[in-house]
Amino acid sequence: MAAAEIKTSLGVISISEQVLVTIARDTALQINEVMSMDGRYSHGISSVIGDGDAEGVRVSLRNIIDLYICVKHGMRIPAVALQLQETVKENIFQYTGITVAEVNVNVQQIVFGAAR
Numbered sequence: 001m002a003a004a005e006i007k008t009s010l011g012v013i014s015i016s017e018q019v020l021v022t023i024a025r026d027t028a029l030q031i032n033e034v035m036s037m038d039g040r041y042s043h044g045i046s047s048v049i050g051d052g053d054a055e056g057v058r059v060s061l062r063n064i065i066d067l068y069i070c071v072k073h074g075m076r077i078p079a080v081a082l083q084l085q086e087t088v089k090e091n092i093f094q095y096t097g098i099t100v101a102e103v104n105v106n107v108q109q110i111v112f113g114a115a116r
Helices: 017-030 039-049 077-096
Strands: 002-008 011-016 034-037 052-054 057-059 064-072 102-111
Touching (some): 011 017, 017 034, 017 057, 017 064, 017 077, 077 102
Parallel strands (some): 064 102
Antiparallel strands (some): 052 057
């Protein structure tokens, strides 16, 4: 299913939900405080309602993105979540021109240790 269709004089550009999922996931993993994505919850919901998903990310039909993350121990969770919301919205708009309505951050786990 396409998240967006952009009509130009040369034709139509379709951007799938999977593109938004990939951008959101890659953006989240580039933030140092995010240790990993947690796909246990997002995959179960997405498979039932048929929205686009990848491990730890779900995109709804209204371009609402839900992220399920694991955060490094000792980090201030609200600050990490706010940075993630802002960065995901900015990157998706920069790469696709799509305005994301919401980015919901769900912290599923605190990770002790240095491994990603």
